[in-house]
Amino acid sequence: MITVQEALNEQQQKDAFHVRFNVFVNEQKVPEDLEMDELDDTSLHFIAYEDSVAIGAGRLRFVEEYGKAERVCVLSSRRKSGAGRAIMQTMEQKAREKGCPAMKLNAQISASAFYKSLGYTVTSKEFMDAGIPHVEMKKSLYPFP
Numbered sequence: 001m002i003t004v005q006e007a008l009n010e011q012q013q014k015d016a017f018h019v020r021f022n023v024f025v026n027e028q029k030v031p032e033d034l035e036m037d038e039l040d041d042t043s044l045h046f047i048a049y050e051d052s053v054a055i056g057a058g059r060l061r062f063v064e065e066y067g068k069a070e071r072v073c074v075l076s077s078r079r080k081s082g083a084g085r086a087i088m089q090t091m092e093q094k095a096r097e098k099g100c101p102a103m104k105l106n107a108q109i110s111a112s113a114f115y116k117s118l119g120y121t122v123t124s125k126e127f128m129d130a131g132i133p134h135v136e137m138k139k140s141l142y143p144f145p
Contacts, residue, residue: 002048002050002055002081002082002083002086003048003086004047004049004056004083004087005046005047005090006044006090006094007044007047012047013045015049015057016045016047016058019055019073019074020035021036023074023075023076024071024073024130027076028132030131031130034130039061039070043059044060044061044094045060046059046090048074048086050078050083055075055078055081056073056075056078056084056086056087057071057072057073057087058087058088058090058091059072060094062100063104065100065101065102066095066102066103066138067091067098067100067104068104069104070106072084072087072088074087084114088118091103095141096141096142101141102138102139102141103139104123104139105136105137106129106134106135106137107120107134107136108134109126109132109133109134109135112135112137116137118139119139120137120138120139121137121138122135122136122137123135123136124136
């Protein structure tokens with residue numbers, strides 16, 4: 001069973017950063033200094049566990065009127081498990097609680113179909129970030145589905 005929670009203690013944050021490091025630095029070859037940044041200190045972090053093993057993570061910031069989903073990832077062996085969807089739903093709920101009317105994110109092109117399946121629409125032309133093609137995507141959080 002997959003559970004997602006806000007990383008409220010040091011161990012949960014370490015678990016989230018460990019998953020991010022494995023996916024972005026080890027798997028996708030994003031430079032470590034680009035993956036971990038100063039925004040981590042002021043962001044909310046979320047961690048997905050399956051049977052107490054960390055398998056996914058995400059970061060949420062509040063930018064203008066948006067909840068901004070960042071660093072959303074799932075270990076390659078656990079993709080298609082529902083962990084990514086659960087992380088996004090949890091972050092969207094947190095953004096609703098904070099009064100955000102919408103979410104936005106910068107999706108890797110390879111993940112854009114996943115975000116479309118969650119109700120996000122592409123709102124930019126393709127651009128490069130950390131050597132990986134991305135698009136900006138947005139989703140209204142109201143009315144509540």
